[in-house]
Amino acid sequence: KLLRRTKMRKVIVCRDLGTDAMGILRACEDIELVVWPENRPCDRTWLLDNVTGAEGVALMLSEKVDDELLDKAGPSLKVISTMSVGYEHVSLPALMKRGVRLGYTPDVLTDAVADVAVLLALMATRNVKATTSIVENGQWPESTWAPFSFCGPQLSSGLLPSLAFPAPGTPGTSSNPSGESTERTVGFLGFGRIAQATLARLVAFGARKFIYTGNPNASASSLQSSSAADIELATKHNLPQNAITRVSIESLAENSDVLFVLAPGGPSTYHIISHELLARMKPTAVLVNASRGSLVDSDALAQALGEGRLWGAGLDVVEGEPKVSSDHPLVKEPRCVILPHIGSATFETRRAMATLTARNVIAGVRGEPMPAELDL
Ligand code: DGY
Numbered sequence: 001k002l003l004r005r006t007k008m009r010k011v012i013v014c015r016d017l018g019t020d021a022m023g024i025l026r027a028c029e030d031i032e033l034v035v036w037p038e039n040r041p042c043d044r045t046w047l048l049d050n051v052t053g054a055e056g057v058a059l060m061l062s063e064k065v066d067d068e069l070l071d072k073a074g075p076s077l078k079v080i081s082t083m084s085v086g087y088e089h090v091s092l093p094a095l096m097k098r099g100v101r102l103g104y105t106p107d108v109l110t111d112a113v114a115d116v117a118v119l120l121a122l123m124a125t126r127n128v129k130a131t132t133s134i135v136e137n138g139q140w141p142e143s144t145w146a147p148f149s150f151c152g153p154q155l156s157s158g159l160l161p162s163l164a165f166p167a168p169g170t171p172g173t174s175s176n177p178s179g180e181s182t183e184r185t186v187g188f189l190g191f192g193r194i195a196q197a198t199l200a201r202l203v204a205f206g207a208r209k210f211i212y213t214g215n216p217n218a219s220a221s222s223l224q225s226s227s228a229a230d231i232e233l234a235t236k237h238n239l240p241q242n243a244i245t246r247v248s249i250e251s252l253a254e255n256s257d258v259l260f261v262l263a264p265g266g267p268s269t270y271h272i273i274s275h276e277l278l279a280r281m282k283p284t285a286v287l288v289n290a291s292r293g294s295l296v297d298s299d300a301l302a303q304a305l306g307e308g309r310l311w312g313a314g315l316d317v318v319e320g321e322p323k324v325s326s327d328h329p330l331v332k333e334p335r336c337v338i339l340p341h342i343g344s345a346t347f348e349t350r351r352a353m354a355t356l357t358a359r360n361v362i363a364g365v366r367g368e369p370m371p372a373e374l375d376l
Helices: 019-026 044-050 067-073 092-098 110-125 128-136 193-203 228-236 249-255 275-280 298-306 347-366
Strands: 009-013 031-035 056-059 079-082 101-103 185-189 209-213 244-246 258-261 286-289 312-315 336-338
Touching: 009 019, 009 347, 019 031, 019 347, 044 067, 056 347, 067 092, 079 347, 092 101, 101 347, 110 128, 110 193, 110 258, 110 286, 110 312, 110 336, 110 347, 128 336, 185 193, 185 249, 193 209, 209 249, 228 244, 249 275, 275 298, 298 312, 298 336
Parallel strands: 009 031, 009 056, 056 079, 079 101, 185 209, 185 258, 209 244, 258 286, 286 312, 312 336
Antiparallel strands: none
16 A cells, blocks of 8 residues: 655744644644743744745744854745845845745735824823822822813814804804814825724824825935825825825925824834934924834933934834843833834734734745745
């Protein structure tokens, strides 16, 4: 009787990906799994020791993919599958040189990250860091409520009712044009899926004016106008045709009341939020970064906040994370809210990301189309 033996494909998994994803991987009879056993980022030495002969590696932001790792893996390696939409930790030239494919997790985390972007904008505008710490430290002021205590700029856009009493017989004041306008210009550095999902949320907050810079090196002729895609997006959200406009990065900084940084990391966007750009921003504006810390010059941001040249900042990511000590100049800023990179951290989203990571690596080692492959 002939026994047909399937060739076992070695796959390294750098962290337990949870019941669903691990179940999918374990059910593959052609895959020999090697899983980092601890609940912390996998040791680089463990990875280098185990990766030789692997056909696939499933990893996350904590694992750097570079020439050293790929050389150690050797020619058997077909795919890297990262449990992230961002790939700043992966050297694309190193992959391309060797013909190794890259799986990633777009789409499934768009909503979760957009939720956090709005959360950060609200937290930064409304002084949530300073005010929650007042409560936590038992410093609730004696006169609990004072006319202008703890105020910040309003995120929602619209027209507040007139401050004047209406003349007898006039209709209600809610659309009175003499009311205080809170119209906000919302800016996006990067205008991909997450930025557009954030825009959708802010439409519900009354925002009607959106500006963005996609590629900071865009030619001048394509600026200050709405493209067909912008008009289509505006129409989808019942906005005026010119509600969404591509602008230069300088104009983005100067005109945004809230500036969302939602562009990929990497050398081309390193410190794109620079001292010079921050100097152009309104003192009432808020900066939100939910992409990668490397896009923002942390020292320049801390200085701008410290000198009152910017109202506040909401950061889900910080340069040098996770090594962000409590002495970090941004951590010390009362109007800088920092979250420890939790943008995609919902149970539903993380399960979907883990499952997609597993499916990508399986398809990659088998030489099949991956559910989500980055075009290299
Ligand atoms: C990603 O997937 O790149 C996110 O930053 C993780 O939350």
